[in-house]
Amino acid sequence: MHDITLYVNGIPREVSVPARRLLSDCLRHDLGLTGTHVGCEHGVCGACTVLLDGEPVRSCLTFAVTVAGREITTVEGLATDGRPSPVQRAFAECHGLQCGFCTPGFLCTTTAFLRENPAPTEEEVLEGISGNLCRCTGYQNIIKSVHRAAELLAEEPT
Amino acid sequence: MKPPPFDYHAPTSVREAVEVLAEVGAHGKVLAGGQSLIPLLNMRLAAPAHLVDINRVAGLGEIQTDATGVRVGALARHAQVERSAAACLAQPLLRQALKLVAHPVIRNRGTIVGSLVHADPSAELPAVLALLGGSVRLAAATGEREVAAADFFTGPMESATRPGELAVSAFFPAWDGGTSFIEVARRHGDYAMAGVAAAVRLDDLRITAAKVVCVSVGPVPVVVEVTGECGNRPVASVDWRAVVAAVQDRIEPEADIHATADYRRHLTGVLVERALKAAADA
Numbered sequence: 001m002h003d004i005t006l007y008v009n010g011i012p013r014e015v016s017v018p019a020r021r022l023l024s025d026c027l028r029h030d031l032g033l034t035g036t037h038v039g040c041e042h043g044v045c046g047a048c049t050v051l052l053d054g055e056p057v058r059s060c061l062t063f064a065v066t067v068a069g070r071e072i073t074t075v076e077g078l079a080t081d082g083r084p085s086p087v088q089r090a091f092a093e094c095h096g097l098q099c100g101f102c103t104p105g106f107l108c109t110t111t112a113f114l115r116e117n118p119a120p121t122e123e124e125v126l127e128g129i130s131g132n133l134c135r136c137t138g139y140q141n142i143i144k145s146v147h148r149a150a151e152l153l154a155e156e157p158t
Numbered sequence: 159m160k161p162p163p164f165d166y167h168a169p170t171s172v173r174e175a176v177e178v179l180a181e182v183g184a185h186g187k188v189l190a191g192g193q194s195l196i197p198l199l200n201m202r203l204a205a206p207a208h209l210v211d212i213n214r215v216a217g218l219g220e221i222q223t224d225a226t227g228v229r230v231g232a233l234a235r236h237a238q239v240e241r242s243a244a245a246c247l248a249q250p251l252l253r254q255a256l257k258l259v260a261h262p263v264i265r266n267r268g269t270i271v272g273s274l275v276h277a278d279p280s281a282e283l284p285a286v287l288a289l290l291g292g293s294v295r296l297a298a299a300t301g302e303r304e305v306a307a308a309d310f311f312t313g314p315m316e317s318a319t320r321p322g323e324l325a326v327s328a329f330f331p332a333w334d335g336g337t338s339f340i341e342v343a344r345r346h347g348d349y350a351m352a353g354v355a356a357a358v359r360l361d362d363l364r365i366t367a368a369k370v371v372c373v374s375v376g377p378v379p380v381v382v383e384v385t386g387e388c389g390n391r392p393v394a395s396v397d398w399r400a401v402v403a404a405v406q407d408r409i410e411p412e413a414d415i416h417a418t419a420d421y422r423r424h425l426t427g428v429l430v431e432r433a434l435k436a437a438a439d440a
Contacts, residue, residue, distance in 0.1 A: 002166070019166030019209065022200075041159060042197035049263055055237075056263045061196040065166060066189070066213050109263060130346050131261025 004068035008033065009077030017064050024048040026064035027074060035075040035104050039133070046132030049105040050074050056112040075104035078111060086152035087111050087145075096145030098136030105132050110146050114153055120146070161199035164209045172297055175215055175324050180299040182208040184321040189213070190232060193260070193268035194276045210324075218326060223248045227292070227331040232272070232324070236265035249330050250440070251290065251337035251355060255282040258339060261347045274310070275325045277317040277378070280349040282339065284311055285379040289355050289371035292330045296323040304329075311378040335359030335367065336440030340433045342425050344416060350374050351417040352425035356433035358440075363392045368401075368434055372426050375409040382408050384434070393438045401434065402427040 001016045008031060015030045022041075027033045027050070039045035041060045048060040051073035078085040087110050090096065097103040106129065113120070113128040120128060125146045134142060167182075169175040179186050187206035189195060190213070198204040212218060218233040223244040230239060236256050239245050246253040259265055259273070259282050273283040274294055287294070287307045295304050296319055310318050319325055341353025352374055359367035365388040372380045387401040411422035 018163065020161040020163055020199075022160070022196075025160070041200050043193060043264060046261075046263065052266075055266045057267050058193075058263060060200070061193055061264075061267065063189075063192070063196070063211070065168070066192070066211055113262075127346070128262065131263045 002065050002068075004065055006031075006064065006067065007069075007071040009073055010071075015064070019063065019065050021064045022060050023050070023062040023064045023067060023072070024059035027059060027072070030064075033074050033076055037101055037104050039101065044133070045102070045105070046109065047102050047105040049108045049132065051108055051112055054112065054115070056109050073108070073111075075107050078107060085111065086156060087114065087149040090149035090152055091142075091145045094141050094145040094148050096137065096142045102132060102134045102136075106134070106142060110149060114146070114150055118153060119150055159200055159202060161196070162202060162205040164206055167208060167210045168214050169210065169212065170214050170216060172215060172218070172324065172326060175210060175212055176297050176299045176322070178208075178210050179324055180322045182210070186210055186321070188275070188324060190272040191235060191268040192272075193264050194272065194278070212324070220327075221245050225332065227290075227329055228252065229327050229329045230270045231327050232269060234270055236268045236270060236273075237262065239270055240265065248332050249290070251286055251333070251339060251357070252330060254337060254339040255286045255355065258282050258341055258347075258350070258353070271325050271328050274328055275317050275319055277311050277313075277315050278349075279311075279314050279376060279378055280353075280374040282341075282350075282353065282355075282373065285353070285355055285371045285373045286339070287328060287330060288379040288381050289357055289369060290331050290333060292328060294319075294325050295327045295329070296320075297326045298323045302326070308381075314377045333357050333359075336437040338433045338436035338440055340429050340436065341373065342429065349416075352411075352422050352429055354426060354429035354433040356430070356437040358434055358437040360438060364390050365393065365396065365438060366390060368437075370405060370430055370433060372405065372409055372430075375411040375422055375426055377410075380409050384430075388434070393435055398431045402430050405430045 037047040039047035043061045050059045167178045185207040189211045218231040220231040222229040228245045240256040339355040341350035356370045368388045382405045387404045411419040413419045
């Protein structure tokens with residue numbers, strides 16, 4: 001077993017894990033943060049996407065021990081003081097989700113994507129979310145949500 | 159599924175890493191970005207007894223660029239190289255290829271050198287290294303060696319890396335001409351059914367050097383020199399059927415769930431012409 005500290009949503013969390021513990025399982029099982037969803041467990045579906053030092057990564061393709069000492073943001077960490085983030089509000093407003101299974105991955109991916117590219121074109125949005133699968137929406141409302149999130153973020157006081 | 163258990167090593171220097179690798183020999187596997195290795199572990203297609211995690215090894219993340227080309231360290235992520243203006247100016251084919259590697263999120267973790275050692279014949283980066291005649295630097299407890307791309311890829315998912323060796327960097331030479339990379343996949347970011355990268359040099363609009371590399375149509379990336387077939391002519395008067403035929407003679411496509419062998423051969427032919435024209439235009 002390895003004793004590690006992860007800084008999850010700004011809070012230092014000490015945890016003892018075997019080396020083979022995936023970051024996704026560490027978050028869900030060891031830390032009880034079940035907002036991060038696990039779909040395919042081989043990097044295809046994107047449901048488990050979290051932010052590692054601000055960059056989106058697949059938590060199912062990352063060992064917890066590898067990222068010891070790093071900052072992780074999960075879907076639970078996107079809201080501020082109980083108020084959903086602009087990306088979360090845009091998804092709610094545009095019906096960018098139905099069953100909600102893929103949503104944590106889309107929210108984390110979109111949060112990082114818009115930070116890097118605050119005013120994306122249609123094509124850039126498609127490329128930006130191409131690594132996340134959704135079985136309900138048919139993607140059209142997710143694409144709308146990303147554009148709407150860009151608008152909401154632009155209106156945010158900096 | 160979950161990965162099988164393994165002994166975990168987290169060296170902090172290349173020296174420490176190669177010492178561990180020498181000790182564990184064929185039972186050891188190097189973990190860098192993990193975007194190919196961890197799926198294999200999760201699906202239990204690989205079960206190494208020892209995993210040597212090099213993510214804490216100092217000095218492996220560097221990208222060095224000069225007029226001769228780009229040297230990429232073992233921990234340089236795909237996304238880092240894709241964003242490096244200097245690297246992509248020195249060798250534009252890197253960015254052309256990286257845009258086709260999986261999805262942006264995978265590219266945040268995956269490493270260039272890891273892709274090379276993984277040696278997937280459908281992958282873009284081994285093809286780029288092969289086309290440019292680059293090389294991979296391998297470190298071992300006994301010393302370092304530089305292996306040319308032509309000798310590095312030895313079979314599907316097989317490279318010249320021996321047990322106990324750590325690939326510490328790869329060198330992508332500059333090309334004084336145009337390049338392009340085009341592929342066809344069922345969905346953007348999927349493995350290509352067929353893909354072709356081309357490098358072309360022009361002199362007064364005539365093609366004086368041309369070569370292509372094809373992915374997904376053989377056990378290793380297939381490099382074909384087509385300068386002769388292009389015949390020192392301008393793009394508009396090249397006998398493209400002869401060029402395509404020369405490449406199609408050299409590939410050995412196989413059928414799978416995504417495409418028949420004939421379809422891959424056809425696609426490769428179409429892409430050869432497109433890629434060479436795009437490289438001549440670049």
